[in-house]
Amino acid sequence: MIGNLNHIAIAVPDLEAAIKQYEKTFGAFVTSPTDLPQHGIRLAIVNLLNTKIELMTPLDNTSPIAKFLERNPVGGIHHLSYVVPDIIAARDQLKNAGIQVIGDGTPQMGYHDTRVLFFNPKDCLGVLIELQETKAAVQKDRVAVKSAVHTGHHSNKPSLEGVDGIGINVNVDFKSKTPKDNLEKN
Structure with missing residues (x-):
């Protein structure tokens, strides 16, 4: 039912x-x-070749992340997110297996404009689970680099952004000083 690990979410105070x-x-x-x-x-988002890490901090005291940080002041792993091709079918399958959905069961819009649902950690081995709908979720044979080169938020080092299920071959020269240098060479 579930596809690949989409991201690991870490709550951070700063x-x-x-x-x-x-x-x-x-x-x-x-x-x-x-x-x-x-x-x-x-x-x-920390982009890695095989997954992402989502660094989260609360906007205010009413955020669920603020409550998490009250219990875990230095931060910590908040949830694991998996992709599914059909979030309603996945929700129904988990509910039928006795896994409680958090909220009313209506998917919410997530960060990438995809539908998401969360499931109770008490029913998931103590881990909050997020399911994120993406139609390409289970295309395991079509993995490629989503975006060839980016310049980091606080650095000028070229780096790979991440992996997506779309199938593009990319040739990147990491000796270049900027992403533009790579584009001009290709």
């Missing part, structure tokens, strides 16, 4: 500090922060 750690310490590309007021969070 988003800018977390971004700097992932960029400077781990050498990862991190997107610029984005506010999602409908979810009460500000987030940035």
Whole structure:
């Protein structure tokens, strides 16, 4: 039923500090922060070749992430997100298996304008599970780089953005100083 792991979400008390750690310490590309007021969070995405890490911080005290950080002041893993081709079918299958959906069961719009649902950690081995609908979710044989080169939020190092199910071959020269240099060579 579920496809690939889409992302691991980590709640952090200081988003800018977390971004700097992932960029400077781990050498990862991190997107610029984005506010999602409908979810009460500000987030940035760490793009890796095989998945993403979603760094989240609350916009205010009413956010579920604020409550999470009250219990875990240094932050921590908040949820795992998996992709599914049909979120309603997946929801119904999990409900029939006794897994409780959080909320009324109506999918909400997530960060990438995809429908998402969350499932109770008490029914999922202590882990909050998010399902994210994407029609390309189960095309395991068609994995390719989504975007060839990006310049990091706080750095000028070229880096790969991530993986998507679309099938594009990309040749990147990592000795180039900017993404534009790579485009001019190809």
